[in-house]
Amino acid sequence: MPSFSRRFGAMMTATALSPTLALACELIDRPSVTPLDEGCQALMMARLGALGFALEPMRIGEVENFWARRDGGTGEGPVLCFAGHTDVVPTGPHEAWQTPPFTATLDADGMLRGRGAADMKGSLAAMLVAVERFVADHPRHRGAIAFLITSDEEGPALHGTQAVVERLRARGERLDWCIVGEPSSSETLGDVVKNGRRGSLGATLTVRGKQGHVAYPQLARNPIHQAAPALAELAAEHWDDGNAFFPPTSFQISNIQAGTGATNVIPGELQMLFNFRFSTESTVEGLQRRVAAILDRHGLDWHIDWALSGLPFLTEPGALLDAVSASIRAVTGRDTTPSTSGGTSDGRFIATLGTQVVEVGPLNATIHQVDECVLASDLELLTEIHYQTLVRLLAC
Secondary structure (H helix, E strand, O other): OOOHHHHHHHHOOOOOOOHHHHHHHHHHOOOOEOOOOOOHHHHHHHHHHHOOOEEEEEEEOOEEEEEEEEEOEOOOOOEEEEEEEOOEOOOOOHHHOOOOOOOOEEOOOOEEEOOOHHHHHHHHHHHHHHHHHHHHHOOOEOOEEEEEEEOOOOOOOOOOHHHHHHHHHHOOOOOOEEEEOOOOEOOOOOOEEEOEEOEEEEEEEEEEOEOEEOOOHHHOEOHHHHHHHHHHHHHHOOOOOOOOOOOOOEEEEEEEEEOOOOOOEEOOEEEEEEEEEEOOOOOHHHHHHHHHHHHHHOOOOEEEEEEEEEOOEEOOOOHHHHHHHHHHHHHHOOOOEEEOOOOOOOHHHHHHHOOEEEEOOOEOOOOOOOOOEEEHHHHHHHHHHHHHHHHHHHOO
């Protein structure tokens, strides 16, 4: 157990010693920079094992994962999975932090500080403690509760949730509902939940010209000059209108490179990186065809390497979203707003199983920043939200 007196001093209150906060501190203290886990999952599995969960560690390459499942003992029923990650992003210079990033600290304003406090070790603690409470109150419950935890969400995300999902798919494992602990809230806890995400399609475009001397342009082909009208057309293209759940598809150029660095050499090649964040109104194949048509229309000698990071997914109103929304309202007194904005998450992999996926977590204002923090009181409320969601979905 962490030394609370060392880091909290006069803040050693009932809140400081709550099960959720104590577990969050133990997790934050482990420097699990992606893809490292540093014992976080062993800590979680020990507590889940004590609740009767069947534990299945899955080490894939450098990545630690585990799948855990507890049947409620009442026969067939829905499966509710809690998903998340124990890895965190690098801290940057430690001296830039007000407190050591891997020493969980509660300040005088009730903020729990440390790398992963918001993204997402605080969420992991809230989910696990909520399940402990639920199992204690409802040892026999409908269906099953599961956990899918990885240490490869902040990195390449190849050997984490995606790989575990493929193993679950291969053996016919069913997940009806999944709550992902990503920090979804914007201004106050629970004001926003993510009920979907846009797809992400990246590309590396190469346009080939002919290198030459700037004084003899007739002997060369400048790929910058040739590509510029096509790039302007791509940037101005209206890809779709979006829909009630998704904003219009976005095309963004993120990098352009060409030339040798010399002022008297026409480059022989241009390379550009771009990305689509696309709605369910567009398809990968459709976007690829339209890009190719624009490039061909401008007579370019081109090649593209495509990289699909994830397809769009959407959880429409139904049992999971209704239960989460009702629990947030009961705990906070506020209605939540479902949203599909922001980047991708591991929910994109889980949704391919036909699972309803909702992301519910603390405020995202400080994630990936120096002095990442979360209100300790918000973690208590988040624990109660998860507990009430469990009751609404699985209590007999």
